[in-house]
Amino acid sequence: MGIHVIKMPDIGEGIAEVELVMWHVKVGDTVTEDLILCDVMTDKATIEIPSPVHGTVAMLGGAAGQVMAVGADLIHIEVEGEGNLKAHAPAAPAKPAAAAPAPAPAPVAPAPAAAPAAVKPAAPAAAAPVAQSAARVAREPGERPLASPAIRKRAWDMGIELQFVHGTGPAGRILQADLDAYAARGVQGAPSAVAGGYRENHAEQAIPLIGLRRKIAQKMQESKRRIPHFSYVEEIDVTELENLRARLNEQWGRERGKLTLLPLLARALVIALRQFPQMNARFDDDAGVVTQYGAVHLGVATQTDAGLMVSVMRHAEARDLWACGAEIVRLADAARTGKATREELSGSTITISSLGALGGIVTTPVINHPEVAIIGVNKIVERPMVRQGAVVIRKMMNLSSSFDHRVVDGMHAAQFVQAIRALLECPAMLFVE
Structure with missing residues (x-):
């Protein structure tokens, strides 16, 4: 296996820095050739960056909203073969300190970043709505929760922001049971009922200015x-x-x-x-x-x-x-x-x-x-x-x-x-x- 490095492209016209607007992939995702990896922006023109290879995302070079220099490492993709950046082999000197941990190239997916995406709930599916909805869900800025129009209308009527509701349906889609569990648990950010049927809404969302x-x-x-x-x-x-x-x-x-x-x-x-x-x-x-x-x-x-x-x-x-x-x-x-x-x-x-x-x-x-x-x-x-x-x-x-x-x-x-x-x-x- 090897690592294929994609660098921030030169948009032209003497531009030295480009803003990373949005990722369409995350660490651990499998990508195919021509799949759109991210959007970058210069002035008011947004450009999509496609993948030139098949492989697995090993590292993201920046976060949405970050301004990156042209030529900086944008993304590392693990591919079959050598790639354009050979993976490091185990260290040649047999030093005790180097022999215990298996060496890995620095740019490959850091464990803390990859862990949240890789963890799967071990509990039965029936228990998921209650267990998962008890915690406030934090989605990425601009990420739109998956939900049907009926779910969105019901959430609006209930005063619930879908941004904070965990979805247990296919691909994280929010179901009726998820709304019920969220409202029943009264998690932070959920509206609480008051006299007259009106609800208080204490939700807060920090929205960075990007793109x-x-x-x-x-x-x-x-x-x-x-x-x-x-x-x-x-x-x-x-x-x-x-x-x-x-x-x-x-x-x-x-x-x-x-x-x-x-x-x-x-x-x-x-x-x-x-x-x-x-x-x-x-x-x-x-x-x-x-x-x-x-x-x-x-x-x-x-x-x-x-x-x-x-x-x-x-x-x-x-x-x-x-x-x-x-x-x-x-x-x-x-x-x-x-x-x-x-x-x-x-x-x-x-x-x-x-x-x-x-x-x-x-x-x-x-x-x-x-x-x-x-x-x-x-x-x-x-x-x-x-x-x-x-x-x-x-x-x-x-x-x-x-x-x-x-x-x-x-x-x-x-x-x-x-x-x-x-x-x-x-x-x-x-x-x-």
């Missing part, structure tokens, strides 16, 4: 620390814009795809930037240089299960409404399914952030460093407005925008937003060159 959440935290901290933000909010009457969108979708929706508000806003942004090119820029504050761009590489903030990602629509200035709409949908889908490439998540020159129907009245969006402006879209609401002396119902929407006050003056920011407002309130102007 995308860590990248988001670092990015937001850097943006707020380095950029003196100021925000400007303006309300916009989008009644005519929404009427136009409905007409376009009615006439062209089946053939070209349904339009949301974002393609129309992107079009207004592109036109307004012709007059205010200083907003379509990136500021290198270390060098003290502002670079303005003719190309509008529009960042579109996208919420995913893993966190907020900014997908980049290249050359928005060269796309019509339907091309913009199709690209926004494609990029959002790639981000949510984890298939977005590094190029699709970097290089934006100005960003739009929209919470859709949850957009609230006002937001204070954080600039996507090193850009100098971000446009935040709030929800559309019907409000009574006075027009020509009469009270009428109009569809109103606020734009909440933030700017880098080092390079953007308040007057220019206001003029820029007013230019966008004029285009959206008279949408015919979006098509006049």
Whole structure:
């Protein structure tokens, strides 16, 4: 038998460190060729590392959330034959101290780490729910307990967090008996009944920031620390814009795809930037240089299960409404399914952030460093407005925008937003060159 060592790969582009996001295997697992071993991340691109060999996991080189150097030992796999790292033979010198314990290579699975995964309960299966449920189960961060929808609903109704319930079903699946045993034992973290049928919940869970959440935290901290933000909010009457969108979708929706508000806003942004090119820029504050761009590489903030990602629509200035709409949908889908490439998540020159129907009245969006402006879209609401002396119902929407006050003056920011407002309130102007 030998040891095959897999090292942290060189992702390219001069990256020296990579974050280990998640393990898909543990010590003692049997792996096959092309089985995904772990996920690693650089910037906002997650990469899966497959196994090049068949064998048994002997050692994991790091824990989830750890930042590892490129070239560091990622995982050791015990394989048939010599592998690429020969297992140490017994020491040649016949020293008394070396003869008693059987020598083993240092990187091979440490006994303390392997023991929990290898231990099997010797008690009969019928006794397992009671015996195992009496202790608080600690799962790895991000590990999702196996349970059916019915079990999850019942646990919710009982106020039980499945994260702490031991499952005795196949592959650790949580069964009804496991919930009963957990509630009956009243283990630490289980809710206790009080008067009126309500339950106290004392569960606590420490969740480390790893993977995308860590990248988001670092990015937001850097943006707020380095950029003196100021925000400007303006309300916009989008009644005519929404009427136009409905007409376009009615006439062209089946053939070209349904339009949301974002393609129309992107079009207004592109036109307004012709007059205010200083907003379509990136500021290198270390060098003290502002670079303005003719190309509008529009960042579109996208919420995913893993966190907020900014997908980049290249050359928005060269796309019509339907091309913009199709690209926004494609990029959002790639981000949510984890298939977005590094190029699709970097290089934006100005960003739009929209919470859709949850957009609230006002937001204070954080600039996507090193850009100098971000446009935040709030929800559309019907409000009574006075027009020509009469009270009428109009569809109103606020734009909440933030700017880098080092390079953007308040007057220019206001003029820029007013230019966008004029285009959206008279949408015919979006098509006049």
